[in-house]
Amino acid sequence: MSWERSQQANVDPDQPGADYIDPDSLDTVLTRAAAPVLDAMAREIDNEPVSLILTDASGTVLRRRLGDAGLAAALDSVHLAPGFRYAESNVGTNGIGTSLEVGAPLLIRGDEHYNGRLRRFSCAGAPVTHPVTGALLGAVDLTTLAENSNALLLSFAKMVAQRIREQILEEAGELDRALLRDYHLACQHTGRPVIAIGEEVLMINQLTQRVFDSRDQAAIIDHTRDSRGRTEQFTLLADLPSGVTARLSYRPTFVDDRLAGGIVHVREQVDRRRTRPRARVRAPVLRSVAGTSATWTRTVEEMIDACTRNEWLVADGEPGAGRSALVRAVHDHVRNGRILVSVDATASSAQSVLEQVVTAVDEGSDLLLRQIHHLDGEDIDAIGDLLLDVCSNSATDGPWVAITLHASDGPADTHPLLRMFPKTVTVPPLRHHVEDLPELSRFLLDTMEAGRLVLSPAAVNQLARLSWPGNVTHLKSVLEKICRRRRSGTIELEDLPAECRSTTRRRLTKLESLERDAVVEALALHNGDKATAAKALGMSRATIYRKVREYGIEYRARSVRSRGRP
Structure with a gap:
């Protein structure tokens, strides 16, 4: 099956096609947790003819530790070195790429490699997943010459992957405890609405829930998300749907030099008794812009x-x-x-x-x-x-x-x-007033002379969930793509471009964006049948499920009625 996928991906069977990737950052949850584990494991393989390799979720080599320095030249000759991507679609069947592809530990012996130049090696790969979220973070690989292969390689790889997961959990626990401590202190001493935000944590005290209604809470949380990952203090003013203006003051929490998250203090800037209840304010009518939030x-x-x-x-x-x-x-x-x-x-x-x-x-x-x-x-x-x-x-x-x-x-x-x-x-930015999105979309469609084209409630809800990094210009480009395909009728969820059916908030690389779009288009072509879509893409069913989850892809299979175009 792996060889079939390699053939479908047009992998060169004679020359490894590992691409060199300049990673955005080597300081990640995975690399921080893996560092002490790799140091300890490297001592276990000292003077042994084996290498210990850490990769990210795409198969790009991040770290390589050698038990025997004489193995370096052999690995370098096939580009199994930091910065090179060993995905199955790049180099064919191998311990790194194939274990990531199937989502399970496995041992690839010499002749089982698809690429001829890799058959001199045996390698055991084990995926590393986040112990809390289950997200795929990368893989651990042990590579040796084929004549030195044995089943212990796989056991060792699985053990290293498990220890990295344990280290991630320990580090996450330490960071979360520090954030929780600062959160409780803020709640006790300020007597004001408080929010704590971390990589996997979002906490809101009861006072926030009592003071602000659900719409205001959602707006505050949306503003707060912009602070995730910030290492400096800052203050901003947020206009809420109710008409109240809130001052959000962010202060980061650190454990040594590691960012655990931050605490946001929320304070109203106007007299609530005068503004609640308050009719929805309508902006002066301007001819060439839209919005009433x-x-x-x-x-x-x-x-x-x-x-x-x-x-x-x-x-x-x-x-x-x-x-x-x-x-x-x-x-x-x-x-x-x-x-x-x-x-x-x-x-x-x-x-x-x-x-x-x-x-x-x-x-x-x-x-x-x-x-x-x-x-x-x-x-x-x-x-x-x-x-x-x-x-x-x-x-x-x-x-x-x-x-x-x-x-x-x-x-x-x-x-x-x-x-x-x-x-x-x-x-x-558009993400801070998404309640204007229906009116703004209608305005933009009218300027495109698409007055007979309307967005369904499901499509509007999906668009409102996106972060819109390009703001109104981005929304306009999305609607233009839709208008090029149809000029009237109702825009349903499945009519949205691929990028709009993915709700992941992290910024995707160009390659990841292409992969996301390919998955979405395959699902659309095969009416949501993930097994058939996976086969058409040359990937396993497990992989397509993982990609759908990783990219936050939203897809609703078309009913028979929705197949027709008005």
Whole structure:
């Protein structure tokens, strides 16, 4: 069966095709827990003709320990070394890739390897899973020359994998205990709503549940998720669906230099007695944006206020959140009749950008500066000098200027130019106002002239579960993909693109994204039959179940009625 999968994957039977992968990080739950275990086990194989190898879940070698240094050259000749991926689809049947593929420990003897150059070795692989979540983390492999093969290799590999799992559990327990300690202290001493968030832990005290209703709790938790993995203290303001503004203060918890998680203190910023019960606030109607949530409403009102006062502002926020679109919509709403010149530093040369700014200034037009962090310091200084003249000579009805910016954009966020911009309005990412998603989707579909296309409740619910790393721009691209396939009718769950049927919150690599899409498309093609889909993909049934769970793939088999297109 493994050989069949290797043939279907077009594995070279003569030359190992291990790809070199530059790992994103070698500091992971697996590597931290494995380090002391590998050190101890390496002493057990000292002077023995065997290597001890640790890989991640994709089969990429992370660590290699040698009992006999003479084995190094032989392993290097087949790229069984740190950084090379030994997945079954890369090099064929082998102890690492095949054990990961089937999800079970196994021994591959010399002639059982698919690739001819690997037949001089025997290897025993054992998967390493997280003892709490069950997630596949990687594998342990013992490799030796084929003539030295024996059944003890497999027993040893399984023992090492089990000890790593025990170490993960011990470390997780230590981190969780530290987080729990800080959580209890915060609950006892602050008398306020408190949330604890760790890698696998989320705790909310009873006061949080009493003070905030379920919708506000969900919004607070969504904001809190952004703090996962943060190692520095920070505070942010969150506009909740009820109209209340909450201050979230995050403080990390450490065990030595290991991050256990963090504690979030929640405090209301407004008088609850005045705001509860409160009718849902509706933002001023703007022609080219959509949204009625409390978070979006406050953002719109702040920007309208700045524009009305002719107060120059910075529109802060993540790429794709709609910063430029909101500036244009507010300008049309407040300063209708005045021209707004939009200058994008990435769309033309620096000289052209300067010329556009000069022309706008000379004509007295309002100005939107986008992506100016892409310009060098001298060009930004030149723009600053032009705007300083405008600022010094303008009357109260002079030009209005806005800049779009994000904290990660670069040196422009601290440039003296910004001293002329007293107001900053943060445009929220889509994940912080997903309650606007139905209205926003309808608005975007209408702009695509797809007025006869509607989203089903199941599709809307699924879209609302996604993290939307590209924000509104990302949502627009998804709807465009759907519109290219159909122009009317109801968009059901199975009509969503592959990326929208996966709810994993971690950022996938390009290869993982391709794999996820292939699994989703195979399930769609075979009406949700995982066994048939697995066969079509050349993987085992166990593997496709693991991939569905790992990527959080949502799929509902089509009924006979839903097969037809309106």
